[in-house]
Amino acid sequence: MTAVPPQFSIAGLTIKLTDESVALDDLRALYKEFYHRSDAFKADERNPHHCAAGCSHCCKQGAVFAVTLVEAALLARAIHSLPTAKREFAKRAAQRLLKEQQRIFATIEGPVDQPGAREEPLFSARISALNAALGPTCPLLVDDLCSVYDDRPMLCRAYGFPVDAYAVKAESAMVFRSLCVLYENERLVDYVRAEDLKARLSDLSIRLTGGRDVGRFTSVEVVLADFE
Template structure:
């Protein structure tokens, strides 16, 4: 597989990421004084499992890190099953390639549970806000549906079955396992 072919396979995912990022950036501008999420805030950074499309993007970014950083992350991954191993001194080493859950964590997510509308966000954010506008919320069900569709399209392009979810520690070297030229 070539880098160009891989980039083409990842286009739908990157488009989805762009849409999510635009929403988050707008929220950050509108509510900048009400957000506690900043560089160094890693309370929500957990060892997650990812869809294969997200795992590959994360792994590609991981492969481009300096060797000492990659080695440290691998050691951390072997030592924990809770904190995200990609954090080094409270900073995500693959921030630009972080999955959607990491991009949206802390921001308002709209969902329905047992027929009831719910909104969830980090309790440190949006202090003093009495009511959030519906346009401030990401629809979690819709986002998950889109991500699932993008992932299904991506995985259909590979021979053989891919796992449904891949833990971060197992995703780290996924990119290196592909024969990319």
């Protein structure tokens, strides 16, 4: 008997997932590759690195972020496996944040926000506005620890490193520094190369829908996502 492909409900869309387990295995391999590259960066003592368990500044004070579909599927599976109390806590916090997301997104000029057909620069600007206005804590942070650590998205993995794929653009020049404010005045001699990994996240996401590009979702929408 052929297994029925799961349907993923996220942000008002229902998406049939193609070869989900293969895509999620490929995503885990991609995360492992990023781990090896960031580990090599850390091994050079000229590159200061302060990330440690319990250091959760990055998960607070503005922790809504964009997630590709394949990452959303893995993260939603991890949330589904959480103990009921943790899962319900995260979902209640996400419900409250979703209302704020809709309110703040509507204040930014541009086409109405439409999950599945978002324009990337506008979507990023809307997320930045939400973080600047509310400085929200990630609903998945529990006692200063990430409750889905093994399956956390790429951006969370990259946050404490200067990564070319997430480089900050300042005065027309690319500045390679960590996104984390705790690294603001640090001198770093190198950066982590991950442009190819970021592109692969998009490719995997398109493969997962069977060929459709549905763009990215907010981390709040992922917490509220479900499988049918």
